[in-house]
Amino acid sequence: MSKVKVAINGYGTIGKRVADAVQMQKDMEIVGISKTKPNFEAFVALDKGYQVYAPADKLKGMETGGVDASGTIEDMIQTADIVVDCTPGGFGDENKALYTKAGVKAIWQGGEEHELAGCSFNADANYEEALGRDFVRVVSCNTTGLCRVIYPLDQEFGIKKVRVTLMRRAADPNDVKKGPINAIVPSPIKLPSHHGPDVKSVIPHINITSTAVVLSTTLMHLHSLNIEMDKQCTAEEVADLLAAQSRIRFIGQGITSTAEIMELGKDLGRPRGDMWENCIWEQSVTIDEGELYFFQGIHQESDVIPENVDAIRAMMELESNGARSIEKTNKAMGI
Template identity: 50%
Template sequence: MGVNGYGTIGKRVADAVDAQPDMEVIGVAKTQPNFEAHTAVKRGYPMYAAIPERMPLFSEAGIDVEGAVDEMVADADIVVDCTPSGIGAENKALYESHDTPAIFQGGEDADVGEVSFNARANYDDARGVDYVRTVSCNTTGLSRIIAPLREEYGVEKVRATLVRRGGDPGQNSRGPINDILPNPISIPSHHGPDVNTIFPDLAIDTLGLKVPATLMHVHSLNVTLEDDVTAAHVRQLLESESRVYVIPEGLGIDGAGKLKDFALDAGRPRGDLWENCVWGESIAVEGRDLYLFQAIHQESDVIPENVDAIRAMTESVDQAESMVTTDDYLGVGI
């Protein structure tokens, strides 16, 4: 597997793939020899220049370059494209010219791939498919909750308000730094239609805001179910999901800040939280209406999904085996 675009998502995908028993990272492609390039070399990933003319910059920075990105694409069985939104679609012609299957990220339009992917919800749809889009962090977080609820009770309607971080920790040009922005202001937001790429017949309305935080997104969720349920039953259901962490009462985790501290204290790489973090106390039911709060670590929740997408596309193992393997070797599950 080769990673094209070694930033926030790309470096995590490389490490997650490297940790798997049935996969190998044959290279990572970068545009510039920055700190992430130096770390990639220390981790033993062969370095390729995403922009061939910039190869000398890497040599000047003391980084050996194996070649240009198209050589990596030619050698790889599959490429995970983790370039910024819109660049992935531009790169598709490169992958097609080498007959190399590729996975794109959630910042791309859905039509970049034949399938939009979430391992829990539609693993089999990506079997044998050459171009797949792993959905965004928010869509991944919503899909992991909606899939079991649909299977267990049936879902009539989802309403979700997404309180979104202004930017990732390293994105110092993003914001707001002192505001609370309805974003997008128009209602419903584009997130619901993105969830429909996973569940085409789902009734869902979403609203978005942006706040001065870098830690995580927080979702306020209302799901009208088809069956009468109890909060205790829903909690049990979510606790049985490997990529959902139901935060127990009594731990004193009252927000995203403490969740991140928890992850760092636990020795998680980069303080990553690959799981949806649902506050157990927030799970409430009024008639057929379920309510809950969940926090989504935008930098890492899509990482196990990319690993599973590789197995689905290469038809190596089934959904259950892939998800268990990914989780075991990455360390998912609290």
């Protein structure tokens, strides 16, 4: 069977990781990636054997910078069955017109609105909804982390109400444009943050309120969750359920901070030290007056990567069953 041809439009934090994860799968392959600048990332992409493309008005700059580009983004799209759009948020409408004209399927990331794609995706919660679709949005890193815990808890115990405070990293580690950073910023000041409504775009019946602050850190996000459930349950039952989810990792063993989680990712030999799973402190899982509380760390640069692979599989109808796609993705990536 021939492999599904995938193009990555925007080879930054998310795009470069999606490209490498796709390349690890048996049923899909990368046919091109796009860059606007001829910097080190473009050279690394060429070294990895990826064809590099660029917007038409950037091709000259690529040539001057010594990057041997294969053509324009329009050329790249012609070679693909599906495009994973990892451009910075805000290019959605412009790029949708491009993909529609070329008759190619497309996936966007959480920086775009739900309405652009009409389907917001999390592999555990609504894989089947994406089957055969032309356009899908993989929800943001924080929303992905929330869906991964809310969906199984709702299935097992029923959820009455979720309250979550998100402590968000201020910028990615390589993002020098946004630094140096020294403040705590309520973001947004007017509630709720976008995360609660975004969870509802994937699992509409969930009652959730989210607040968020941005902190002076680049490593990970941290969530403090409080969940009221329909059925009474113990902390042990919750822990057993969450520990059984393949994209949730329980942490302990002296890990007291996001810094040590990132060190664990490196020690495990993960590519770029990534941590694809939600990291829940086992000791934090508590039932108090019938309500559940716990802390989880979310690696913003990498948790959405396996979800993008599953979204491709659903949209291309390579696998009709979500659990089987998750298993294939996890096995290929080493999750």
